Amino acid sequence: MFERLTQRLVAEARSPRAEASLALVAFVESSVFPLPAEVIFLPMCLARPERALRYALIAAVASVLGGIFGWMIGHFLFDMVAAPILTFWHSMEAFNRLKAATGTGMILTLLVTSGAAHLPPMKVVTILAGAIGFNLWLFILAAVVARGFKFMLLGWAMAKYGAAIADVMARRLALAAIVVIVALAALWLARTYL
Numbered sequence: 001m002f003e004r005l006t007q008r009l010v011a012e013a014r015s016p017r018a019e020a021s022l023a024l025v026a027f028v029e030s031s032v033f034p035l036p037a038e039v040i041f042l043p044m045c046l047a048r049p050e051r052a053l054r055y056a057l058i059a060a061v062a063s064v065l066g067g068i069f070g071w072m073i074g075h076f077l078f079d080m081v082a083a084p085i086l087t088f089w090h091s092m093e094a095f096n097r098l099k100a101a102t103g104t105g106m107i108l109t110l111l112v113t114s115g116a117a118h119l120p121p122m123k124v125v126t127i128l129a130g131a132i133g134f135n136l137w138l139f140i141l142a143a144v145v146a147r148g149f150k151f152m153l154l155g156w157a158m159a160k161y162g163a164a165i166a167d168v169m170a171r172r173l174a175l176a177a178i179v180v181i182v183a184l185a186a187l188w189l190a191r192t193y194l
Contacts, residue, residue, distance in 0.1 A: 023058050025039070031123055041056075042154070059147075059151045063147040102132055104134070126139075
């Protein structure tokens with residue numbers, strides 16, 4: 001299912017409605033959808049590198065708005081909307097584990113790691129933040145920083161280096177995310193227990 005959807009999004013990246021599709025995918029990825037916006041964002045940047053920063057801005061804004069929508073689902077409609085979504089995507093167990101260990105520092109860490117590398121998926125973090133009543137303004141600020149930085153950095157790299165950097169980013173992004181997560185976890189553990 002995901003392979004077919006990914007192929008369709010890559011084809012959509014070349015269409016005249018690519019920007020609207022990018023905004024839609026970035027929005028729903030942050031609240032209810034498991035496929036990352038990079039699936040359409042990177043092919044769009046490869047096709048039109050001179051527009052990469054424009055695409056990055058579209059993806060960042062739509063992603064933050066989608067995150068706010070996910071926060072609202074978690075805060076106001078958890079039982080009616082969020083629980084079925086998390087169950088459908090087999091994310092309820094991850095959600096419950098995160099909820100049990102969550103405080104302000106943890107939510108901020110999750111927003112950064114999720115925003116940068118989808119670990120855990122952004123929809124889980126946005127719904128979790130709303131469900132525990134995390135401060136909405138702090139949430140928006142963290143989402144702007146995490147998602148904005150990520151998409152602007154990717155857009156800049158795609159505009160400057162194009163296809164040469166796309167392959168490297170695809171292979172190294174997961175490794176970089178793991179290093180960041182381990183470092184953040186170590187800082188959190190040190191702060192908590194020392």
